[in-house]
Amino acid sequence: MTTPFSVATWNVNSLRARIDHVLQWLKESGVDVVCLQETKMTDDRFPADVLREAGYEHLVWHGQPTYNGVAILSRYPLEDIQTGLPDDEDDPQARYVSATVLGVEVHNVYVPNGQAVGSDKFHYKLRWLERLHQRLQGRVSAERPLILCGDMNIAPDDVDVWDPFVMDGQLLCHPEERRRLEAIRALGLRDGFRERNPFASAFSWWDYRQRGFERNHGVRIDLIYASEALHTRCTDVSIHRHVRSWERPSDHCPVVATFE
DNA sequence: ATGGTGGAAAGTCCA
Numbered sequence: 001m002t003t004p005f006s007v008a009t010w011n012v013n014s015l016r017a018r019i020d021h022v023l024q025w026l027k028e029s030g031v032d033v034v035c036l037q038e039t040k041m042t043d044d045r046f047p048a049d050v051l052r053e054a055g056y057e058h059l060v061w062h063g064q065p066t067y068n069g070v071a072i073l074s075r076y077p078l079e080d081i082q083t084g085l086p087d088d089e090d091d092p093q094a095r096y097v098s099a100t101v102l103g104v105e106v107h108n109v110y111v112p113n114g115q116a117v118g119s120d121k122f123h124y125k126l127r128w129l130e131r132l133h134q135r136l137q138g139r140v141s142a143e144r145p146l147i148l149c150g151d152m153n154i155a156p157d158d159v160d161v162w163d164p165f166v167m168d169g170q171l172l173c174h175p176e177e178r179r180r181l182e183a184i185r186a187l188g189l190r191d192g193f194r195e196r197n198p199f200a201s202a203f204s205w206w207d208y209r210q211r212g213f214e215r216n217h218g219v220r221i222d223l224i225y226a227s228e229a230l231h232t233r234c235t236d237v238s239i240h241r242h243v244r245s246w247e248r249p250s251d252h253c254p255v256v257a258t259f260e
Numbered sequence: 261a262t263g264g265t266g267g268a269a270a271g272t273c274c275a
Binding site: 013014016038041065113207208209210251 | 263264265
């Protein structure tokens with residue numbers, strides 16, 4: 001029948017700078033499928049050999065110089081790999097990769113940050129979310145096992161931010177971006193962490209600046225959404241907060257969902 | 261305090 005497996009999302013803020021943390025965390029977590037964002041390297045520099053040695057034989061990566069970059073590391077074979085959104089030809093930003101593993105469609109995204117509400121980059125963010133919506137429309141159904149995960153760069157609700165009054169209407173919380181994320185979720189996706197922890201303010205990103213982690217000034221923007229068929233198999237969603245306290249960490253920590 | 265910290269990459273851009 002179905003194979004139990006776990007899936008993680010983690011914005012590593014440079015895979016080159018974070019490779020030791022990644023290897024350490026892969027060893028301690030043993031997660032089966034890992035979706036990375038912000039690898040920040042060209043494809044020829046991707047450390048495929050060392051990741052294969054760590055047990056992740058099946059890899060896909062999609063990078064560019066300096067910025068962005070996404071990858072999927074898997075203990076199980078990857079099929080139907082797609083790098084970039086379908087209409088990516090005039091967009092050089094590497095923010096999307098998808099593959100099917102164990103019969104599950106995994107869509108790994110690095111949603112644009114948006115820089116500042118109302119800026120050109122903010123409009124690019126909104127447009128990118130609409131392109132993601134188009135990609136998933138018709139693919140999400142109750143019966144098909146599917147995951148959408150990644151750095152959404154949007155806190156879905158006020159409970160997902162350290163201070164909803166300070167953050168009200170700001171980047172990561174603005175109604176225009178929240179509305180577009182909710183429209184994607186409403187295609188038929190479930191936020192397993194939120195459903196299991198309805199009132200928990202638990203975060204996945206803390207600003208490097210102004211001692212954000214020490215003061216727990218964080219937001220939950222790294223999400224794992226599952227289709228109905230997969231959500232019924234979900235046994236746990238955990239935020240691996242301790243990784244953020246390691247020496248010279250990414251500003252994001254990993255999030256892991258487990259399915260039976 | 262239009263700052264602050266960290267990464268890429270070599271002066272800024274991005275988050």
